[in-house]
Amino acid sequence: MRPSQRFEGSDSYVATHDLKLAVNAALTLQRPLLIKGEPGTGKTMLAEEVAAALGMPLMQWHIKSTTKAQQGLYEYDAVSRLRDSQLGDERVKDIHNYIVRGVLWQAFTAEQPVVLLIDEIDKADIEFPNDLLRELDRMEFYVYETREMVRAVHRPLVIITSNNEKELPDAFLRRCFFHYIKFPEKETMQQIVDVHFPNLKKELLAQALQTFYEVREVAGLKKKPSTSELLDWLKLLLAEDIPPEALRSADNKSIVPPLHGALLKNEQDVHLFERLVFMSRANR
Numbered sequence: 001m002r003p004s005q006r007f008e009g010s011d012s013y014v015a016t017h018d019l020k021l022a023v024n025a026a027l028t029l030q031r032p033l034l035i036k037g038e039p040g041t042g043k044t045m046l047a048e049e050v051a052a053a054l055g056m057p058l059m060q061w062h063i064k065s066t067t068k069a070q071q072g073l074y075e076y077d078a079v080s081r082l083r084d085s086q087l088g089d090e091r092v093k094d095i096h097n098y099i100v101r102g103v104l105w106q107a108f109t110a111e112q113p114v115v116l117l118i119d120e121i122d123k124a125d126i127e128f129p130n131d132l133l134r135e136l137d138r139m140e141f142y143v144y145e146t147r148e149m150v151r152a153v154h155r156p157l158v159i160i161t162s163n164n165e166k167e168l169p170d171a172f173l174r175r176c177f178f179h180y181i182k183f184p185e186k187e188t189m190q191q192i193v194d195v196h197f198p199n200l201k202k203e204l205l206a207q208a209l210q211t212f213y214e215v216r217e218v219a220g221l222k223k224k225p226s227t228s229e230l231l232d233w234l235k236l237l238l239a240e241d242i243p244p245e246a247l248r249s250a251d252n253k254s255i256v257p258p259l260h261g262a263l264l265k266n267e268q269d270v271h272l273f274e275r276l277v278f279m280s281r282a283n284r
Contacts, residue, residue, distance in 0.1 A: 013049035014191045022179035032158035037181030040226025043161040051115035060117045061103040063124045069131030072102040108152040116156040122165040129172035207244040225263040233262040
C-alpha cells in the first residue's frame with residue numbers, strides 16, 4: 001500500500017469529511033478501520049467504494065453467528081484426505097493439497113495491496129475478535145499442519161463493520177481506528193438521493209424526505225427506516241408515479257405513507273404508526 005494513497009470520496013458514494021478523514025487515518029496508521037453505525041448507513045458499501053477509488057482489489061469476509069476466526073486463515077480438510085487415502089489417491093502424500101486458504105491468507109499473499117472487508121464482526125462469538133488480534137496486528141500466522149509462517153506480502157487496508165449488536169473487546173478496539181457513521185441529516189441525505197435519482201423532482205424529494213424523517217422520529221419504533229429503505233421507497237414512488245400531494249393530507253397532516261412496506265418492516269411498527277395517525281386526526 002503506497003503511503004501517498006488517499007481516499008477523497010467518489011461520484012457514487014457520498015462520504016462526509018469526517019468519514020474521509022477516518023479512512024485516510026487508517027491508511028496512514030496502517031491499522032484496521034472499525035466502522036459502526038445503524039444498518040443501512042452504507043458501511044459495507046464504503047469498503048467497495050474505497051477499493052474502487054484507490055484502484056485496489058476488494059476481498060470480502062461476511063461474518064455469521066457460526067463463523068470462526070480460523071476459517072479466515074485456513075482450514076485443514078481431514079475428511080477429504082482420509083477418503084483419498086482409502087481410494088489410494090497420490091494426493092494424500094502432500095498435505096498442502098488439503099489446506100483450504102481463507103480470506104486473510106488470500107489477502108496476505110495477494111500480488112498487490114487489497115482492501116479486506118470483515119463485514120458485521122459483531123455477529124460472531126465474543127471471542128472471535130480476540131482470536132484475530134495477532135493476525136491483524138502482526139500480519140502473519142502459523143500453519144501448524146505444514147509448519148510454515150504466512151506473512152503479508154503487502155499490508156491490506158482492513159475495514160471492519162459492526163452494527164453494534166454486541167460490545168467488542170477492549171484489546172481489539174485498541175488496535176483499530178474507530179469511526180461511527182451518524183445517520184445522515186436532511187442535507188446529506190438529499191446528496192445521497194441525488195446520486196441515485198438525479199432527475200427526481202424537487203417537490204417530490206422534499207415531501208418524501210419530510211415524511212421519511214417524521215417516520216424515523218416516531219417514538220417506540222422497533223426498526224427505524226434507514227437510507228437503503230428510503231432509496232427503495234423512492235424507487236417505488238417513481239415506478240408507481242405517486243404525486244407529492246399523496247404523501248400528505250389536504251390539511252398537511254401526516255398520513256400512512258403509500259407503499260409504506262418499504263419503510264416499516266414489521267407489523268408492530270405499522271400498527272403504531274397507524275394509531276398515531278388516527279389519534280392525530282381525532283384531535284383535529
